[in-house]
Amino acid sequence: MEAIKVLAKILTNILTALYEPFGFSLLLSFFAMFFYLYAYEPSAAGKGWKNAIVTWYQKFKESVFFRKLFLLTFVTSMILFRTLLNRNLWLNPLSDVMGGWGIWETKNGEQVLITECIENVIMMVPFSAVVMWTFGEKIGNGWKKILWYSGKIAFIFSISIEMLQLLLRLGTFQLSDIFYNTVGGVLGGLLYCVAMKVRKRL
Template sequence: MQIVKSLITSVLIALYQPFWYAVLSAALLCFLYLYAYHPINTGKGLKAAFRTWIEEFKTSVFFRKLFLLFFFTVMILFRTLLNRNMWANPLSDVMGGWWIWEEVNGEQKLTTECFENLVLMLPFVFLLFWIFEEKIKRVNLWRMIWEGLKIAFIFSFTIEMLQLFLRLGTWQLSDLFYNTVGGGIGGLLYYVVYRVKKFSGK
């Protein structure tokens, strides 16, 4: 139970740290979206802009989905790029950590990095499918899992390469693996939700 408690606490702390930054960034990105695609109230002052944002959030399901997508995207970028220290050698630990225990100075230490990488990419892939569900021509279990794996792998690989070239963090195969698996689980979750909605007639 102590291990489970430590894992849950570490994952929640990792998600909480960038929470308000991600909320603010998502709100600003939604303002940018409104300016680009709904420029009706452009140039009428901040009050009109805020009123338009709130009204769009209340009435548009797509706008709320987009807010969530922006939110989780910023969360991912904050954890992987925006809040990382410079590393002299980004290839110092290519394999990375593959389980909940790591050896530090000869002692076994509990780590939740693998679970954080799973949780990080799962909602991102799910939201992508949810937002663009009308463009998905055929929904079946293996296709959703495969598409989720591909999306997560490409996105994660891009982040890892940016970490390498910008020297922000370390390039790790374990991060790439767990992020990709998280994307597959996100595709699986979307399929389950889709089948439940179809079965219930919603």
């Protein structure tokens, strides 16, 4: 029963985390890719908003890298919404630096189910996998190299988020978040390796 309870809460939290920022992240990614076009396709995208939209559509239709970058922007914005953009202000972000390691916490003498550690792992898996998928040609095909880069990228991204939470007082700074996010990043790299091997065999 406890396992079912944990899984149900994790599933509910994940679906909520996906549902709430979906429209915002999609719109943000759409506009973010306009900046990419203005940087790399100024001759086509910089001739009015109609030409910009046509160029965006053509680029999305023709360029695999553009679609990968759009998906990466979407996943990143979903994570930022969850960790920074939709957080309440905290009086003391350092109030629980060593917390968040387990799934049970004692509050007012009662055991309360906390699934943030598992969610932190799951959250970084798609991010790391999409990063590897987007820049896989530059990183290489060696699984050790992929796992190293996926863990390092997730670690740096996680520290950046935690430092911003600390500076902006959005949420609490926790070492467990960095650890679990890094684990999720490595798992994302592993998922990418498995997907590439399956793709080659097919």
